[in-house]
Amino acid sequence: MAKTEKIFRDPLYNYVAIRGExxxxxxxxxxxxxxxxxxxxxxxxxxHFTYPGADHTRFSHALGVLHLMQxxxxxxxxxxxxxxxxxxxxxxxxxxxxxxxxxxxxxxHLFEPVLKTYRERWSHEYWSHEHWSCEVIRSADTEVHQExxxxxxxxxxxxxxxxxxxxxxxxxxxxxxxxxxxxxxxxYLQRDSYFTGSGYGHYDWYRILNSFSxxxxxxxxxxxxxxxxxxxxxxxxxxxxxxxNNVYQHKTTRGFEKLLQAACGRAKQIHEGSRDARFVDExxxxxxxxxxxxxxxxxxEDATLVYQLQLWSKHPDRALSDLAGRFLARxxxxxxxxxVSETGFDDARAKWETTLRKVVAQGGFEPExxxxxxxxxxxxxxxxxxxxxxxxxxxPYNAIFIKPEGSKPLVEVSRLLERLASVAGARxxxxxxxxxxxxxxxxxxxxxxxxx
Numbered sequence: 070m071a072k073t074e075k076i077f078r079d080p081l082y083n084y085v086a087i088r089g090e091x092x093x094x095x096x097x098x099x100x101x102x103x104x105x106x107x108x109x110x111x112x113x114x115x116x117h118f119t120y121p122g123a124d125h126t127r128f129s130h131a132l133g134v135l136h137l138m139q140x141x142x143x144x145x146x147x148x149x150x151x152x153x154x155x156x157x158x159x160x161x162x163x164x165x166x167x168x169x170x171x172x173x174x175x176x177x178h179l180f181e182p183v184l185k186t187y188r189e190r191w192s193h194e195y196w197s198h199e200h201w202s203c204e205v206i207r208s209a210d211t212e213v214h215q216e217x218x219x220x221x222x223x224x225x226x227x228x229x230x231x232x233x234x235x236x237x238x239x240x241x242x243x244x245x246x247x248x249x250x251x252x253x254x255x256x257y258l259q260r261d262s263y264f265t266g267s268g269y270g271h272y273d274w275y276r277i278l279n280s281f282s283x284x285x286x287x288x289x290x291x292x293x294x295x296x297x298x299x300x301x302x303x304x305x306x307x308x309x310x311x312x313x314n315n316v317y318q319h320k321t322t323r324g325f326e327k328l329l330q331a332a333c334g335r336a337k338q339i340h341e342g343s344r345d346a347r348f349v350d351e352x353x354x355x356x357x358x359x360x361x362x363x364x365x366x367x368x369x370e371d372a373t374l375v376y377q378l379q380l381w382s383k384h385p386d387r388a389l390s391d392l393a394g395r396f397l398a399r400x401x402x403x404x405x406x407x408x409v410s411e412t413g414f415d416d417a418r419a420k421w422e423t424t425l426r427k428v429v430a431q432g433g434f435e436p437e438x439x440x441x442x443x444x445x446x447x448x449x450x451x452x453x454x455x456x457x458x459x460x461x462x463x464x465p466y467n468a469i470f471i472k473p474e475g476s477k478p479l480v481e482v483s484r485l486l487e488r489l490a491s492v493a494g495a496r497x498x499x500x501x502x503x504x505x506x507x508x509x510x511x512x513x514x515x516x517x518x519x520x521x
Contacts, residue, residue, distance in 0.1 A: 077132055081259050085136040094220035095135070095163060101212035103171050103205050107131055109370045113261055114179035115329070118399055119321040120265035127170050127177065133256035134246075138166035140278045141245055141252055148283050158242050160222045165230040165246055168213060169253060172201025174366070175374040178451075179326050183333045187356055201366055203228040208363045241283060241290045244465045248292075249454055250277070250305065258308055261316060269311040272304035284472060286479065291465040293472040293479060302469060302482055303489060306454045310492040317451040320404040324503045327442040328401055329374075332381060332392035335439050339386055346389075347380050349373060388439055402442060403509035407500040408516040417521045418500075424515060425502060432508045440508075446499035454493050456481050 075096055077085040087095050098104065107127035116123040142159060149155040174180030177198070184196045205211050206228045217224050229235040230246055245251060255274045262270025280298040283290050294302060316322075340346040348356065351368040355361050381393035395401065405425070409417045426437040434440040457467040463481055470479040483489040504512050 079129070079133065079136070080263060081133060081256075082136050085132045092163075094160075094216070094222070095167065097220070098164060098167055098213065098216050099132075101216055103211055103213045103367060104128070104131065104167060106367060106370065107171065107173070109372060110173050111176055111371055112257070113265070114176040114322070115325045116261075116265065116316070116319070116322045118325045118401070119319050120267070120316075123261070123265045125260060125264045127173050130257055130260055131167050131170060133260055134169065134252050135163060135166045137252035137255055137274070137278060138162055138245065140275070141281075144279055144281060145283075158226075158239075160220075161226040161230060162242060162245065164217060164222050164227045166252065168202060168206060168227065169231050169246060170198065170202065171205050171213065172198045172203070172366075174198065174201070175369050175371050176329075179329065180369075180374075182330055186330060186334050187337055197233070199231055199233050201363070203232050204363050205367070206231070211363060239290055240465050241292050244292055248466050249456065250302065250469045252278075254309070255305070258305070258312055262308070262312060265316055267312070267316050269308050269315065272308050273301035274305075276301040277305065282472065284470075284479070286465075286470075289465075291470070293470045294482075296471060296473055296485075299471055299482060299485060302471075303486055306469075306482070306489055307492060310453045313451055313453045318446055320501060321401065323444050323446075323501070324401045324404055324442070325396065325399075327444055327503055328392060328396050329378075331439045331442055332378065332389065332396060335386070335389045335392060335436075336381060338436075339389060344386075347384055349377050349380065352377055388434075388436060391434075392439060400506075402440075402503035403506045403512075405502040405504060405509070405512050405516060407502065408519075409500070409521045421516075421521055422502075425504060425512060428508050428512050428515065429504055432505065432511075434505055434508070440505055442503040444501045444503065446501060454483075454489075456483060456493055 073088065073090045073093060075087045079085045087093075105128070110127045111117065111123075112125045112127050112130050113120075113123045142162065145155060170177075174184070181196050181198065205213050206217070206224060208214055214224060217227060226238070229237045230243060236243075246253060255277065258272075259270040259274065262268060276298055277294070280301075281292045281294050284293040285291075286293075336346040336348070340348070351365075351373050355365045355369060358365055375397075378393045378397055381389050382397055384390045384393070409421050422441065422443070425441045429435075429440040430437050454469070456469065457463045460481070463470075469482045471482050471485055472479055483493040502512075
C-alpha cells in the first residue's frame with residue numbers, strides 16, 4: 070500500500086479511504102485529541118439500552134460523513150468545470166465533515182437538555198453541540214485549530230459551515246453538510262439503522278450523491294436533483310420517517326433519557342439547597358464556571374457521566390441515589406401513554422399531572438416532580454422530513470428540490486410524489502409520561518377509567 074493511502078474499515082461502505090498526498094492533512098486532523106475523543110461518545114446516546122448493538126460512536130459517524138463528502142465532491146468536481154471559486158471550498162468541506170460533531174457532550178444529544186437544566190443563565194448557544202464544535206475549531210488552545218492553521222485550511226470558513234445561523238457560506242456548501250438532504254443525515258440514518266438492527270436505513274445514497282446538479286436560484290447556487298433521482302429520495306424520506314418513529318422516539322430510550330435528566334435535576338436541587346451533590350471534579354469545574362472553556366467542556370465524556378451516576382447511586386439523598394441506581398441497573402420507569410384529549414387541553418393536562426403526582430407520592434416516591442416524567446415528543450433532536458409549506462419561502466435548507474425536465478420551475482419533492490404527503494407533513498403534538506414501575510398499574514387504571 071502506498072504511503073499516501075490510508076484505509077479505514079467500515080461496516081457500511083466497506084472502506085473509507087484517504088488517498089493522495091494532497092489529503093494527508095486529513096489524517097493529522099483525525100488524529101487530534103479532540104477528534105479522537107469522539108471514540109468515547111455514543112452516537113445514539115442511551116439507545117443501547119433499547120438496542121444492544123447501538124454502541125457505535127461519533128467517531129465512526131465522522132469518518133462516514135467524510136466518506137460521503139468525498140463522494141459528493143467528486144460530483145461537484147465534475148460539475149464545476151475547474152471553477153476556482155468552487156475548488157477553493159474543497160478543504161473546508163472535508164474538514165467540516167470530520168469536525169461537524171466534535172463538540173458533542175456525554176451521550177451526544179442527551180447532554181444538551183442536561184446543560185439547559187443546570188445553567189439557564191447561559192445563553193442558549195452554550196447548550197448546543199454546534200456551538201461547542203465551533204469553539205473547538207476557533208480556540209487557539211486546541212490541536213484541531215492548530216492543525217487547520219498548519220495545513221492552510223481557513224478556520225473561520227470551516228466553523229461557518231457548521232455554525233447554525235451563519236449565512237456566509239454559499240448555500241450549496243452549507244446544505245451539503247446541513248439541510249433536509251445532506252451527507253450528515255445520509256450517514257447517520259444508515260449507520261443508526263445498521264447498529265440498532267432496525268433495518269430501515271436502506272436507500273440509494275450513491276444515486277443521491279451522484280445525480281444532483283448546481284442550479285442558480287434567487288441569485289444563489291443551490292443543489293437540486295433530477296426526476297430520475299426522485300425514487301431514491303423517496304426511499305430516504307421514508308427511511309427517515311421510520312427511524313424517527315421507531316428508533317429515535319422509542320419509548321424505552323426516551324424513558325432512560327428522561328430518567329437521566331431527572332437524576333441531574335435532583336442533583337441540581339440538592340446543590341442549590343447548599344448540600345453536597347458530590348459532583349466529580351470535571352463536572353463541578355465546568356458547571357461552576359461563569360463562562361466555561363473548551364478545555365473544561367471537552368473533559369466531559371460518557372465515562373465521566375457514568376462515574377457521576379455511580380457516585381450519586383451511593384448518595385445519602387434517597388431520591389438521587391434511587392434515580393441514579395435505576396439508570397445504572399437499567400431499571401427504567403414505565404411509560405404511560407397520554408390519555409388527555411385535545412379538547413379541554415390545559416385543564417385536563419393539569420388535572421392528569423396532579424393525579425400522577427398523587428399516585429407516585431402514595432407509592433412513597435418523593436419529591437414527586439422527579440418521579441413523574443413528562444416527555445413532549447414534539448421536541449427531539451431528530452426530525453422526519455417536514456418541508457416548508459409555502460412555496461415562496463422554500464429554500465435549500467427547508468426543502469428538497471427536484472428540477473423537472475425542460476425549463477420547468479423547481480418543485481419540492483413531496484409535491485411530485487403524492488404518497489410522500491403522509492410522511493412529509495407537520496408533526497402532531499404528542500405527550501407521554503413515565504412513572505416508577507411500582508406505580509404503573511394504578512396510573513394506567515386511572516388513565517383508562519376517566520375522561521380527560
